[in-house]
Amino acid sequence: xxxxxxxxxxxxxxxxxxxxxxxxxxxxxxxxxxxxxxxxxxxxxxxxxxxxxxxxxxxxxxxxxxxxxxxxxxxxxxxxxxxxxxxxxxxxxxxxxxxxxxxxxxxxxxxxxxxxxxxxxxxxxxxxxxxxxxxxxxxxxxxxxxxxxxxxxxxxxxxxxxxxxxxxxxxxxxxxxxxxxxxxxxxxxxxxxxxxxxxxxxxxxxxxx
Amino acid sequence: xxxxxxxxxxxxxxxxxxxxxxxxxxxxxxxxxxxxxxxxxxxxxxxxxxxxxxxxxxxxxxxxxxxxxxxxxxxxxxxxxxxxxxxxxxxxxxxxxxxxxxxxxxxxxxxxxxxxxxxxxxxxxxxxxxxxxxxxxxxxxxxxxxxxxxxxxxxxxxxxxxxxxxxxxxxxxxxxxxxxxxxxxxxxxxxxxxxxxxxxxxxxxxxxxxxxxxxxxxxxxxxxxxxxxxxxxxxxxxxxxxxxxxxxxxxxxxxxxxxxxxxxxxxxxxxxxxxxxxxxxxxxxxxxxxxxxxxxxxxxxxxxxx
Numbered sequence: 001x002x003x004x005x006x007x008x009x010x011x012x013x014x015x016x017x018x019x020x021x022x023x024x025x026x027x028x029x030x031x032x033x034x035x036x037x038x039x040x041x042x043x044x045x046x047x048x049x050x051x052x053x054x055x056x057x058x059x060x061x062x063x064x065x066x067x068x069x070x071x072x073x074x075x076x077x078x079x080x081x082x083x084x085x086x087x088x089x090x091x092x093x094x095x096x097x098x099x100x101x102x103x104x105x106x107x108x109x110x111x112x113x114x115x116x117x118x119x120x121x122x123x124x125x126x127x128x129x130x131x132x133x134x135x136x137x138x139x140x141x142x143x144x145x146x147x148x149x150x151x152x153x154x155x156x157x158x159x160x161x162x163x164x165x166x167x168x169x170x171x172x173x174x175x176x177x178x179x180x181x182x183x184x185x186x187x188x189x190x191x192x193x194x195x196x197x198x199x200x201x202x203x204x205x206x207x208x209x
Numbered sequence: 210x211x212x213x214x215x216x217x218x219x220x221x222x223x224x225x226x227x228x229x230x231x232x233x234x235x236x237x238x239x240x241x242x243x244x245x246x247x248x249x250x251x252x253x254x255x256x257x258x259x260x261x262x263x264x265x266x267x268x269x270x271x272x273x274x275x276x277x278x279x280x281x282x283x284x285x286x287x288x289x290x291x292x293x294x295x296x297x298x299x300x301x302x303x304x305x306x307x308x309x310x311x312x313x314x315x316x317x318x319x320x321x322x323x324x325x326x327x328x329x330x331x332x333x334x335x336x337x338x339x340x341x342x343x344x345x346x347x348x349x350x351x352x353x354x355x356x357x358x359x360x361x362x363x364x365x366x367x368x369x370x371x372x373x374x375x376x377x378x379x380x381x382x383x384x385x386x387x388x389x390x391x392x393x394x395x396x397x398x399x400x401x402x403x404x405x406x407x408x409x410x411x412x413x414x415x416x417x418x419x420x421x422x423x424x425x426x427x428x429x430x431x432x433x434x435x436x437x438x439x440x441x442x443x444x445x446x447x448x449x450x451x452x453x454x455x456x457x458x459x460x461x462x463x464x465x466x467x468x469x470x471x472x473x474x475x476x477x478x479x480x481x482x483x484x485x486x487x488x489x490x491x492x493x494x495x496x497x498x499x500x501x502x503x504x505x506x507x508x509x510x511x512x513x514x515x
């Protein structure tokens with residue numbers, strides 16, 4: 001049995017096709033407004049005076065990359081900490097899940113989680129979020145987001161092993177700094193990736209995310 | 210702001226008002242007892258004491274509106290180990306029960322005065338813990354605009370400011386009703402009331418000073434706390450700038466100007482009508498100002514991350 005499952009995300013491979021987000025939405029029949037996995041396009045740049053034409057402005061340092069994010073099944077999950085009725089727990093394999101029979105719908109976890117993972121289902125009146133496709137994983141299958149990715153940018157595995165393989169980076173912009181909740185995530189950064197909290201760009205896909 | 214946040218606004222404002230009012234009533238009661246004896250103190254505060262429980266009851270009702278799945282409430286096991294919202298709920302429940310008990314004992318004069326006074330002060334402490342717990346609920350490390358000592362400090366200032374002025378209103382109403390019943394008792398009460406209102410006016414001015422001191426320090430602090438905090442600050446000075454100014458103006462006029470007039474008015478006899486008007490308008494203005502302040506609190510927080 002694994003101690004803590006985690007995701008590896010390869011930002012250098014991601015093309016922002018959003019197949020992961022769609023596969024997730026499809027599998028769990030998520031209603032409009034709820035997306036357990038989202039792909040954020042992050043970019044920026046500036047205008048400088050064109051060196052060849054002093055009266056013209058040219059774009060400079062233009063960059064864009066994308067980050068696919070869902071619940072990070074954190075090692076220090078703030079959602080379980082703050083839930084007034086212990087409806088959110090960190091269970092087997094380190095997977096963080098919501099017990100809908102306990103949730104009172106106060107939405108406090110929504111305020112707390114820096115990944116926007118717990119999302120409120122207006123019809124069912126309780127919080128929902130990514131459960132790491134734990135039923136599929138129990139059968140030895142991958143979460144659907146992992147298998148949907150045409151670039152193989154997502155991978156699931158034991159966090160220790162993923163870290164040994166890919167390093168310890170677990171935050172780039174626009175993700176929050178890792179010290180807040182210790183996400184179970186390993187990132188292979190894009191060449192233009194910026195450190196969390198020190199970014200110069202902004203999220204470009206706001207309406208989708 | 211959505212329905213849920215309005216529910217929380219109502220809960221925190223009324224809960225803090227109730228806790229503050231009980232504290233002020235206990236102080237007024239000790240003062241009145243020392244100055245004019247137990248009978249006068251009872252005359253003065255027994256009536257106003259009845260406001261605490263209904264206000265706290267309303268607060269708790271509002272807090273239920275904030276929940277979306279009431280069916281699960283009774284199945285809920287409080288997460289007292291780490292969740293401040295849990296602690297807040299439990300302490301609020303204890304507070305309303307303790308306040309109801311104290312009000313009942315005081316009303317029916319059950320037990321000795323000493324025992325009742327002890328129960329009253331214990332309830333005051335529970336109320337203070339409740340205000341503290343309300344503040345801690347918002348001390349989330351992912352919410353920089355909330356995660357500062359300014360949150361509990363402001364909650365306490367709101368509690369006391371609304372407490373002193375709500376008690377002032379209740380004392381005036383109580384005095385008016387005594388006056389229609391028995392002019393002789395009212396005469397004795399009036400002198401006491403005037404000195405209490407002077408104290409209340411001074412307290413309001415001091416609390417206003419604290420509020421006006423905390424705000425600029427808080428805003429300057431937000432400017433240094435990263436992108437999310439900066440975004441909150443920009444909302445306060447930009448989109449919600451006008452609301453912030455109106456909020457400050459309301460509180461300034463209510464707890465500053467009107468309180469100053471109230472102090473002067475209460476210092477000399479024969480101006481009871483004006484005194485009452487000043488008390489009512491100061492309370493209404495400060496209540497409006499504090500509700501707006503709490504509205505801004507919920508409207509301008511920005512979470513770190515996605």
